[in-house]
Amino acid sequence: KAGVTQTPRYLIKTRGQQVTLSCSPISGHRSVSWYQQTPGQGLQFLFEYFSETQRNKGNFPGRFSGRQFSNSRSEMNVSTLELGDSALYLCASSLERTSTDTQYFGPGTRLTVL
Amino acid sequence: GNSVTQMEGPVTLSEEAFLTINCTYTATGYPSLFWYVQYPGEGLQLLLKATKADDKGSNKGFEATYRKETTSFHLEKGSVQVSDSAVYFCALSDRSNAGNMLTFGGGTRLMVKP
Numbered sequence: 001k002a003g004v005t006q007t008p009r010y011l012i013k014t015r016g017q018q019v020t021l022s023c024s025p026i027s028g029h030r031s032v033s034w035y036q037q038t039p040g041q042g043l044q045f046l047f048e049y050f051s052e053t054q055r056n057k058g059n060f061p062g063r064f065s066g067r068q069f070s071n072s073r074s075e076m077n078v079s080t081l082e083l084g085d086s087a088l089y090l091c092a093s094s095l096e097r098t099s100t101d102t103q104y105f106g107p108g109t110r111l112t113v114l
Numbered sequence: 115g116n117s118v119t120q121m122e123g124p125v126t127l128s129e130e131a132f133l134t135i136n137c138t139y140t141a142t143g144y145p146s147l148f149w150y151v152q153y154p155g156e157g158l159q160l161l162l163k164a165t166k167a168d169d170k171g172s173n174k175g176f177e178a179t180y181r182k183e184t185t186s187f188h189l190e191k192g193s194v195q196v197s198d199s200a201v202y203f204c205a206l207s208d209r210s211n212a213g214n215m216l217t218f219g220g221g222t223r224l225m226v227k228p
Contacts, residue, residue: 004157031214043203043218056213090157094214099146099207100165101214105157 004106018079025093032074037088120219137204145206
C-alpha cells in the first residue's frame with residue numbers, strides 16, 4: 001500500500017506570496033493532520049481534517065488554512081507569507097481519529113520564504 | 115495542557131552500547147504514547163506505541179513501557195547500530211481532545227559511532 005505523499009517536496013517563495021501544499025493520505029485513511037516543524041519551535045500541530053471537516057486547530061494565525069476533499073486528499077494554504085513560515089510541513093494520515101490510532105507521516109514539504 | 119519533555123541531545127554512543135532516551139509527559143486525560151524516528155531529509159516514522167498503562171511497545175530492538183505512576187515512556191535499546199543514528203521524538207495523543215492530535219517532545223538526536 002502506498003504511503004502518504006506530499007507535493008511539492010520543496011518550495012521557495014518570497015514574503016507576501018501565498019502557497020498551497022498538497023497531501024494524499026494512505027488509501028482508506030479518513031483523517032489527515034498537518035504539522036509544522038522548525039528548529040526553534042519543534043513539531044507543532046496545525047489542524048486536522050476528517051470527513052471534509054476541520055476537527056481540531058492548533059494555535060496558528062488565520063493565514064494558515066486547509067481543506068479536505070471527498071477522496072480524503074487535503075491541501076493547506078498559507079497566505080501573505082512571512083519569513084518565519086519557513087519550515088518543514090508534514091502531513092499525517094490515520095484510519096480513524098481516535099487517540100490510539102497511529103498517524104503515518106509523509107516526507108514533508110520544505111518551504112523556504114525569502 | 116498537554117506536554118512532553120525529552121532529554122536534550124545530542125546523545126553520542128559507540129556501536130553496541132546501551133541506549134536510553136528519557137521521556138516524561140503531562141496530560142489532562144488518559145493518553146496514548148508514541149515514539150517516532152526521523153532520518154535526515156525524511157518525515158517521521160512510527161517506531162513503537164503504547165495505549166494503556168503498563169503496556170510495552172517494541173520494534174526493531176527498541177522498547178518503551180508506559181509508566182502511569184511516573185508519567186514516563188523511556189526509550190531503550192540494548193545494542194545500538196550506526197544505522198540507528200537519527201532524531202527520536204516522544205509524543206502523546208490525549209483521548210480528551212476527541213481526536214488524535216499529537217503533542218511532541220523536542221526531539222533527541224542520536225549519533226552512533228562505529
